[in-house]
Amino acid sequence: MKKLIVVTMLVALVAMSGVAMAATATGSLNVTAAVTPSCRVTGTTAINFGSYDPTDTSPKDAAGDFTFRCTKGTAYNLYITGTRQMTDGTNNLGFEIYSDATRTTAYPSALAGAISGTSANNAANTQNLYGRISAEQDVPAGAYSKSLTVTVEY
Numbered sequence: 303m304k305k306l307i308v309v310t311m312l313v314a315l316v317a318m319s320g321v322a323m324a325a326t327a328t329g330s331l332n333v334t335a336a337v338t339p340s341c342r343v344t345g346t347t348a349i350n351f352g353s354y355d356p357t358d359t360s361p362k363d364a365a366g367d368f369t370f371r372c373t374k375g376t377a378y379n380l381y382i383t384g385t386r387q388m389t390d391g392t393n394n395l396g397f398e399i400y401s402d403a404t405r406t407t408a409y410p411s412a413l414a415g416a417i418s419g420t421s422a423n424n425a426a427n428t429q430n431l432y433g434r435i436s437a438e439q440d441v442p443a444g445a446y447s448k449s450l451t452v453t454v455e456y
């Protein structure tokens with residue numbers, strides 16, 4: 303009999319607790335974010351011409367690239383600033399960078415003439431670069447180099 307009384311009290315207690323918690327109240331919670339247009343250069347692969355022979359009658363070619371990412375739907379312009387001359391002290395070795403493997407279209411060096419596009423998504427976009435040193439430049443032996451600036455304007 304004691305068990306029956308205990309079980310009955312427990313059932314009544316559970317039933318009453320359910321009734322006491324049946325009322326609810328709600329409210330709205332707003333969540334916001336602003337996505338701004340953004341682009342960033344995420345990597346570069348140097349154009350390394352290796353050894354250049356100024357007595358060779360053929361140009362010296364090499365390739366590199368740069369990778370960038372932009373927010374989906376962001377319009378951008380690509381160009382590379384800096385003179386197209388490597389230096390070793392006071393000596394200059396001219397070169398050009400092209401946007402095509404046939405080396406017929408020079409890569410723009412300013413906003414005027416920049417390569418334009420719109421990001422289809424925020425995935426990485428790699429731009430191939432094709433370098434060429436023209437043949438038979440009259441330069442002395444040395445270690446020539448140049449640092450250029452890759453620009454993604456948006």
